[in-house]
Amino acid sequence: MSLNFGRTLLAIPGPSVIPERVLAAMHRPSPNIYEGELIELTASLFPDLKAVARTDADVAIYIANGHGAWEAALKNTLHRGDKVLVLATGLFGMGWAELAGTLELEVQVLDFGNQRDADPDRLEEVLRADAERKIKAVMTVHTDTATSVRNDIPALRQAITNSGHDALFLVDCIASLGCERFEMDDWGVDVMVAACQKGLMTPAGLSFVYFNGKAAEAQKRCKPGYYWNWHPRTNPEIYYQQFAGTAPTHHLYGLREALTMLVHEEGIEAAWARHRTIAHAIWAAVEAWGDGGTMRLNIADPAKRSLAVSAIGTGEGEAGRIRRWCENEAGVTLGIGLGFGRPGTPEGDRNFRIGHMGHQNVAMVLGALGAIDTAMKAQGIAHGDGALAAATTVLAKHGQR
Numbered sequence: 001m002s003l004n005f006g007r008t009l010l011a012i013p014g015p016s017v018i019p020e021r022v023l024a025a026m027h028r029p030s031p032n033i034y035e036g037e038l039i040e041l042t043a044s045l046f047p048d049l050k051a052v053a054r055t056d057a058d059v060a061i062y063i064a065n066g067h068g069a070w071e072a073a074l075k076n077t078l079h080r081g082d083k084v085l086v087l088a089t090g091l092f093g094m095g096w097a098e099l100a101g102t103l104e105l106e107v108q109v110l111d112f113g114n115q116r117d118a119d120p121d122r123l124e125e126v127l128r129a130d131a132e133r134k135i136k137a138v139m140t141v142h143t144d145t146a147t148s149v150r151n152d153i154p155a156l157r158q159a160i161t162n163s164g165h166d167a168l169f170l171v172d173c174i175a176s177l178g179c180e181r182f183e184m185d186d187w188g189v190d191v192m193v194a195a196c197q198k199g200l201m202t203p204a205g206l207s208f209v210y211f212n213g214k215a216a217e218a219q220k221r222c223k224p225g226y227y228w229n230w231h232p233r234t235n236p237e238i239y240y241q242q243f244a245g246t247a248p249t250h251h252l253y254g255l256r257e258a259l260t261m262l263v264h265e266e267g268i269e270a271a272w273a274r275h276r277t278i279a280h281a282i283w284a285a286v287e288a289w290g291d292g293g294t295m296r297l298n299i300a301d302p303a304k305r306s307l308a309v310s311a312i313g314t315g316e317g318e319a320g321r322i323r324r325w326c327e328n329e330a331g332v333t334l335g336i337g338l339g340f341g342r343p344g345t346p347e348g349d350r351n352f353r354i355g356h357m358g359h360q361n362v363a364m365v366l367g368a369l370g371a372i373d374t375a376m377k378a379q380g381i382a383h384g385d386g387a388l389a390a391a392t393t394v395l396a397k398h399g400q401r
């Protein structure tokens with residue numbers, strides 16, 4: 001006997017829920033890739049991709065996941081033996097650092113742990129100490145999806161400027177793009193990487209590297225190789241060069257539809273506001289549960305929390321029991337804890353994540369929260385009451401904050 005019949009809900013922080021309209025746009029035969037509609041459709045994506053990131057910078061599209069964009073960004077801006085400084089605030093910052101090491105870059109990591117954002121003062125100090133200007137790039141993530149911290153990109157930029165250092169500033173917005181404010185040009189970011197399967201609501205398989213004039217200049221001394229070179233992708237003489245081969249045809253149709261929804265129908269500011277309200281509703285629920293149980297948000301300071309994902313700590317084993325009950329009995333899939341110990345072990349089962357990025361509405365948010373509430377009741381896990389009421393109070397005030 002189970003209650004789990006009906007539509008399932010994916011509440012993991014990527015891949016995110018794909019809108020039916022995006023799926024429908026992809027349901028078609030393969031088009032001509034040399035002439036016609038697809039060429040125009042591809043050209044139409046660039047202004048919208050720039051609008052989402054608030055930039056006039058160039059953007060190259062890769063047939064790759066986020067790791068591909070990570071690699072592309074480094075191969076186009078750095079030379080073997082160059083030194084990079086990574087500000088790590090969770091597993092994703094660490095992952096980018098590890099990848100940099102495999103490209104024979106000299107990697108220095110400033111590790112800020114799993115529960116706080118990167119410290120701009122510390123960054124400034126390290127850059128000032130680099131009198132020989134060995135550090136060629138500072139790398140960080142906007143939202144670290146493992147810890148759900150949001151780094152203060154303008155403050156980090158200010159630290160670089162204050163230090164007088166000329167290192168490039170590379171930022172990973174894979175989890176945050178389309179979900180919360182990111183102003184590439186105003187914030188002085190030189191290179192930004194993103195992927196399509198989180199806030200951009202498209203099946204995994206496309207990623208993006210945005211780069212400004214300073215980064216384009218830096219590329220001239222690099223050897224990005226054939227496939228990762230961003231130059232032909234942004235300046236194709238013939239369409240075939242734009243993707244270094246066959247275009248990702250169906251993904252382009254899907255992305256077109258997703259960007260129409262995000263940029264032209266909802267509007268990017270409205271989408272950010274929606275994510276803000278939804279995130280606050282989830283935090284209100286978690287705080288209510290914690291008042292009478294072990295549950296707590298991984299990032300204590302609301303101003304430092306991501307609006308796209310929430311990492312949540314619990315008592316030993318509880319996160320695993322909640323997740324499994326939600327998946328098996330409620331049809332709701334929650335995210336595993338990442339970077340806190342392996343899921344299935346006592347340490348790993350003390351954390352889980354709720355993804356609230358992209359195609360999300362009130363029904364979906366309350367569905368996920370309601371399933372978690374039910375899971376704790378069904379399994380006798382201690383928790384405070386009133387979580388759903390706390391969430392609906394926040395949702396009801398959307399537009400008023």
Ligand SMILES: *Cc1c(COP(=O)(O)O)cnc(C)c1O
Pocket residue numbers: 014065066067068092141143144145172173174175195204
């Ligand atoms: C998801 C994610 C990645 C990795 O993207 P993949 O598509 O899985 O390679 C990197 N950084 C952040 C911040 C992410 O959220």
